[in-house]
Amino acid sequence: MLVAVADHGSFGGAAAALDCTQSRISHGIGELEAALGFRVLQRSRTGCKPTEAGQRVLAAARQILQLAATLPSLGASDAALAGRLRLACFRSISTHVLPPVLAALAQEQPGIRIDIDDSFEERDALVQALRSGGADVAIAQLPVGAGLVTRPYVADDYVLVAPASLALPAPISWQQVDALPYLQLDCAGARDIAARCRAAGWTAQPDRTLATDSAIAALIGRGLGYSFLPRLAVHPLPDGVQIQPLPVAARRQFVIAALPGVARQPACAMLMRYLGLARLQTDSAAYRAGLLAE
Template identity: 30%
Template sequence: MESATGRLRHPADLDLRRLRLLTELERHGTVSAVAAALHLTPSAVSQQLAALAKDLGVRLTEPAGRRLRLTPEARLVLRHTARVFGAIDALYEDLAAQRDGEAGQVSVAGFATTLAPLVLPAAGLLKHSHPRLRTALAEVDPPDSFERLSRGEADVAIAVEAPDAPEHDPRFDKVPLMREVFDVALPTGHRLVDEPALGLPDLAEEAWIFATVGMCREIPLAACAAAGFTPQATHTIGDWEATFAAVRAGLGISLVPRLARPVGRDGVVVRPFAAEAPSRRVFAAVRPGERGVPQIAAVLDALRETAVGEEARTARAAQSVAAHS
C-alpha cells in the first residue's frame, strides 16, 4: 500500500471508520486479512488507510517483505485511538444509562418533616439501586416548592393536601405517597397518658399548643370542631422541637403528625387515638408528562417504597404505645 503524507486536518474531520481499520491492521497483520475479516476488498482497505495517512499527515505503514509494518507514528495514533474509542464507548454507555433512568440528576424539594423519614431514605435506596443517578435534595415548604417545580428548579415536590396545594392545578401531576395520622403529644405524668381509649373529646379542657400556620394548625382546629369543642389555644409555635419542649414543660398538649413524632425524647409521650384520628395525605408533585421520565419514575418509586415503610413503622409504634398504656 502506498503511504501518503499531507497536512494535518482538524480532528473533527477524522473518519472513525478509518481509525478502526488501522486497529484491525494491527490485529490481523495484513490488508488481505483485514479485508476478509470486515468483508471488504483489499483495495478498499488500502484506499481507506491511505486516506487516513493523508488526513493525519504521517506515514502509517512501510513495507516489510510481503507484509506491511506499522510505523512509530502509527503506533502513536493507535495509542490515542484506544482512548478515543474508549471515550466513545463510555459516551454510549452514559447515553444508555440516561435513557434507561440509571444516570442523571433529579432535584427533590421536601418540607422539613419529610426529609428524615421519607426523602433521605429514598435517596439512600437510589444510591444502591441507581448508583449513577444523583438526587439533589432541598428543604422547601409549599407553596415555594411548587414555584420551584413550575420554574424547572425542582423535578419533584413533596407536599400535603391543603387548600393551597395543587389539587387540580394543570401545571402539576400529583402522585399519592401516604396517609399521615396525627397523634397527641402529652407531658410525662399527664392524667391521660394511661387512658385506655383516648379520644379527642377527652382533650376539650386542655391547654393547646398550635402550629403558626398551615395544615398542622388547620387539621387540629377542624378535628376539635368536629369533636364538638373549641380548643383553648395557649401557645402558637412554628417549630416542632420547640413544641415538644413546651409539652415537656407542661405548658400544653399538641396534635403531632407522625412524620414529626419525637423519638427518644424524655418528658413527652405521644399517644394515638382509639377512634378515627385526624390525618392528612402526603403526595409528590411533578410536571405534567414527566411521571414517566425514567429518572423521575425511579425517584417516585423510591419515595413510595419509603412512604409505605414509614407508614407501617409509625403505625406499629403507635400500637405499641397504646398496648402499654
C-alpha cells in the first residue's frame, strides 16, 4: 500500500490500483505508521509524498516486493532445475568466496551450470553487465542503483597496504606514510575511499595510477609506494607487503543482484539462494582467514 501511494501520489490513486477502498488504504498506512512509530507519508491538499524516514521505508518496501516475486520459483522441483547461468564478479570474490557455492551446486544441483566472468575491475561495469544481458547474476558492490533485485552479501574492509619494511606502530597516522608515493587503483571504489581519506586529513596525490590491485601490490612489495586496497584483493599477502587498518573506517559491501525478470527464473532463483546460504559463506577461504567484515 505504501508503494502504491508513493507511485500514484494519493490514497485514491493507490486504492484504484489495488482495487480496494480508499479507507482501506488509509487504515493500512495508519497501521504501518503505528507499528513503526513514525510517519511515513506527508499529506496535503495536493496529495501524499513520503517523509524523509518514509523514503527509507519505501526503498525497503520495494526490495521486499522484489524478493517476494521470486518466492514462487522456490517451489519448483529441485531435481528438475537446469540451465546455464552467467555470473559476474570481481576476481577476489571468485577466488576466495565462491568455491564452496560452486561445489555445493555441482553436487546438489547438477543441472545448473555456472559460467563465471571475474574480469571486472569497475563496480559500475558489473551493473551494466546485468542491464545489458551480459550476465544473469552479479556479485555487485554497492551502490548499484534502482531496478535490480538485491540481497545482502559479504563485505570486506579497505586496508592500508605498505612495504613490510616500513615501521607502522599503532595507531596508524597519515604522517607515517608521507615519505612514500601513493599508488592509486584506477576504479571508482578506490577513488571514493581516497576522497574519504582526504576529508579526514590525508593530503597525498597519486604518484601512479594502475589498473589492477595485483600490480599495485607487486610494486609495494618492492618498496615503491603504498595504497588503499580491499582486504580480499591482497590475499594472500605478497612477499614484502604488510596491511594495517586505515585511520578512517571504509568498507566494500557486496550484494547479490539480478534483474527482476531474471531473478524469477527457477535456476537463477536457486543460484541466488545458494549464494546467500550462510553455511557456504562460512565454509569459504575468506571467512576462515578472517577476511570478511562483521
